[in-house]
Amino acid sequence: MAWLTAFGVFLLLCGLLGLLLPNPPPAPWRRRMRRRVRRRTARLxxxxxxxxxxxxxxxxTLRLQTRLTCLxxxxxxxxxxxxVYARAHRLMAxxxxxxxxxDEACRLAGCPDPPDQKRSEAKRWQEEQELAARGWTW
Incomplete structure (x- = not known):
């Protein structure tokens, strides 16, 4: 039984060595076999x-919460x-x-990305609610 295991290990090593060494283009069935072996080893x-x-x-998280509080x-x-001088400009900035x-807080908290929405009060409210539901306060 030990010789059967040794023979199996020998064949496995020969197969792996055959994959590594350059050689002439193999027969089509060998190409398929190599692709399968590569896919399986990649998955493994x-x-x-x-x-x-x-x-x-x-x-x-704490740094981000304090920055949110400040803003x-x-x-x-x-x-x-x-x-206030240039009130609209300051408010937009x-x-x-x-x-x-x-957005950064939602990524950090693992909130699901909402569908591509433009910046709006609704998206801001939705993100604030998601963060509040996860225990964030600011």
Whole structure:
């Protein structure tokens, strides 16, 4: 029985060596066999070498929440003050930065991407609700 196992290992090693060494174009059935072996070994290596996604750093989450807090307070301040120089421009810039931070927070929290929507109050509200449902506060 040991000789049968040794013979099987020998054939396996010969097959793997045949895949690595350059040689003349093989017969069509050999090409098919090589493709199958390559596909199966690729699947096997993909299973064995799975990469794990690291958990998000809690300090990144905290940093992002403080930036969201800061921007939301600035937006409230600009909206509540009637006589601010270039008010519309400031408000648009602050809202664009807030929207970008919301996108980053949604990626970090693992929220599903909504369908391609333009920047709007509805999308901002939806992202805020998704984050609040996941326990985010700012």
């Amino acid at each position: 290596t993909a299973r064995l070498h799975r990469t794990t996604v690291p958990a998000p750093d809690p300090f990144d 939301s307070s600035k937006i409230r301040r600009v909206e509540s003050t009637p006589h 602050l809202e664009a930065a807030y929207d970008d931070l919301l």
